[in-house]
Amino acid sequence: MSVFFTCASAGSQTSEAGGIGGSTALSAQFCANGKPQTVQQRDRVLQFAAVVRQALRESGEQVALIARSGLDLSRFKLRYSHSGVLLASDGDVPWSVRQLYYDCELGRPRLFDQGLAGFVLSADAPDLAYVSIVFLPMAPGDALQATAVDRARFAPLLAAQYSANAYPFSVRYQNCNQWVAELLATAWGPPQALSATQPAALRGRAQAWLQQTGYAPRPITVDSHLTKLAAGFVPLVHLDDHPRDTQLGLVFQTSLPTDIEAWVHARWPGARRLEFCHDTEQIVVREGWRAIGESCSPEAGDRVQRFAQ
Numbered sequence: 001m002s003v004f005f006t007c008a009s010a011g012s013q014t015s016e017a018g019g020i021g022g023s024t025a026l027s028a029q030f031c032a033n034g035k036p037q038t039v040q041q042r043d044r045v046l047q048f049a050a051v052v053r054q055a056l057r058e059s060g061e062q063v064a065l066i067a068r069s070g071l072d073l074s075r076f077k078l079r080y081s082h083s084g085v086l087l088a089s090d091g092d093v094p095w096s097v098r099q100l101y102y103d104c105e106l107g108r109p110r111l112f113d114q115g116l117a118g119f120v121l122s123a124d125a126p127d128l129a130y131v132s133i134v135f136l137p138m139a140p141g142d143a144l145q146a147t148a149v150d151r152a153r154f155a156p157l158l159a160a161q162y163s164a165n166a167y168p169f170s171v172r173y174q175n176c177n178q179w180v181a182e183l184l185a186t187a188w189g190p191p192q193a194l195s196a197t198q199p200a201a202l203r204g205r206a207q208a209w210l211q212q213t214g215y216a217p218r219p220i221t222v223d224s225h226l227t228k229l230a231a232g233f234v235p236l237v238h239l240d241d242h243p244r245d246t247q248l249g250l251v252f253q254t255s256l257p258t259d260i261e262a263w264v265h266a267r268w269p270g271a272r273r274l275e276f277c278h279d280t281e282q283i284v285v286r287e288g289w290r291a292i293g294e295s296c297s298p299e300a301g302d303r304v305q306r307f308a309q
Contacts (some may be wrong), residue, residue, distance in 0.1 A: 007176035017111040039136040041126040049117040063145040064132040067257030100176040124235035147187035156199040163238040170241040177255040182206040217259035
């Protein structure tokens with residue numbers, strides 16, 4: 001059932017960027033904190049975040065897409081579960097991630113700004129984690145930055161209801177990655193007349209443009225009808241927004257970071273990608289669109305940094 005949980009939940013440790021939402025009281029029982037990290041694990045993750053931050057500083061960029069691993073989705077051959085938009089800042093937090101989280105305390109989706117270290121620390125597997133960053137060419141990067149900091153443009157894109165497995169082309173629900181995809185469509189698509197009172201119309205136009213430009217999240221195969229049936233009893237998972245034939249089958253579509261990256265790379269071939277990973281011994285950094293192998297295994301040309309003890 002873990003395939004359905006592609007985004008994270010949040011409490012009060014982040015600052016709200018703006019948003020609207022509904023309420024799902026039963027979902028609180030699915031928002032328990034993960035296993036506490038040891039001091040050593042936390043230290044390694046903070047060293048990892050420092051390496052990512054240094055790469056951002058050296059890039060000279062002001063905006064980027066970011067994704068991290070989270071829940072273990074390896075049974076579905078998936079690595080990344082949660083994405084957001086990285087924004088540079090001149091304040092105390094040099095980079096922050098603007099993203100959608102499910103707010104367990106309020107029972108609704110919200111938009112949050114989170115420091116880079118907090119974003120990386122939120123991963124559920126502190127002994128093996130991955131982060132991907134995509135830098136855009138100047139024109140699309142500038143357009144994304146302008147949209148991502150304009151509350152009148154990004155806030156109305158937030159859906160009232162959350163679903164971890166939200167269908168990419170329905171406005172009924174939304175997950176974190178779908179909000180990012182619709183934000184990109186708003187930044188890069190034809191200008192739209194903004195109306196905070198009609199968010200569904202804005203989202204519908206964004207989704208239509210995504211389809212027209214080739215955005216097509218790859219199908220995910222659920223391993224059994226039992227898994228699908230169990231998902232029906234989880235408040236954060238829904239099937240009623242998916243096409244009827246999909247509801248009866250075992251193959252679903254939902255927006256994932258890899259889908260967004262593939263679409264961005266096809267649309268903007270000049271986009272540059274960095275991937276970072278760490279295990280319990282070292283950090284690996286790779287530039288390019290070829291993914292790092294399993295178990296954070298470096299290859300020729302990768303930069304490797306041992307953890308300081």
